[in-house]
Amino acid sequence: MARMTLATPALQTSRLRLRPFADADAGPLFALHSNSHVMRYWDSPPWSERARSRRFIARCQGLADEGTGVRVAVDRASDGAFVGWCALVDWVPEYRSAALGYCLDEAMWGHGYATEAAHALLHWAFGTLDLNRVEAKADTRNAASARVLEKLGFVREGTLREECVVNGDVSDTWVFGLIRREWRPPVTPTSAP
């Protein structure tokens, strides 16, 4: 079945702006993904080559062009500082399903930004893509990410035992799911014009 392309949205919340990635994000993006503390529960090692951020940014447009998802950069509204990114990928129109992911700069943790950004993207996705199910995965040691998903209304559905091996470190993965009928529309986020 032919797929539609997707337009990566620009969204605004009370404290954040979500927008398409630009080439100028390459520096902050590399700093984020090369930080081994930020990446400690990721399913692949930290980046070591700067070219990775260019590929990531090009891939954002690729996802939208092939209609499988969107990845948005997240800035703090008050000063434009780069917060990180949030993504809705693996969209399967037939199943009305997709997967959620996010990664935030360490300096931005602990303010509710991940929850706020993901909430805005989910609000857009449930409204635009006629989604029924959103899936998310997290390393079972990643308590902060599990808490973000729980705050968003995701249900922990199971454990994938020893799913990842990163630099010899074997880890288990939790699978979370959010079904449309369990989703409560947020009060604050609104779409930018």
Ligand SMILES: CC(C)(COP(=O)(O)OP(=O)(O)OC[C@H]1O[C@@H](n2cnc3c(N)ncnc32)[C@H](O)[C@@H]1OP(=O)(O)O)[C@@H](O)C(=O)NCCC(=O)NCCS
């Ligand atoms: C996981 C991550 C997105 C959280 O971002 P954040 O903006 O700090 O998240 P929020 O502030 O919205 O919510 C975090 C929640 O986890 C809680 N939390 C944080 N660290 C915790 C810990 N070690 N144990 C238990 N709860 C923890 C916070 O208290 C908060 O819950 P609360 O609102 O009930 O107090 C961020 O740490 C990150 O990007 N990490 C690196 C990349 C990553 O792991 N991404 C997810 C891959 S699945």
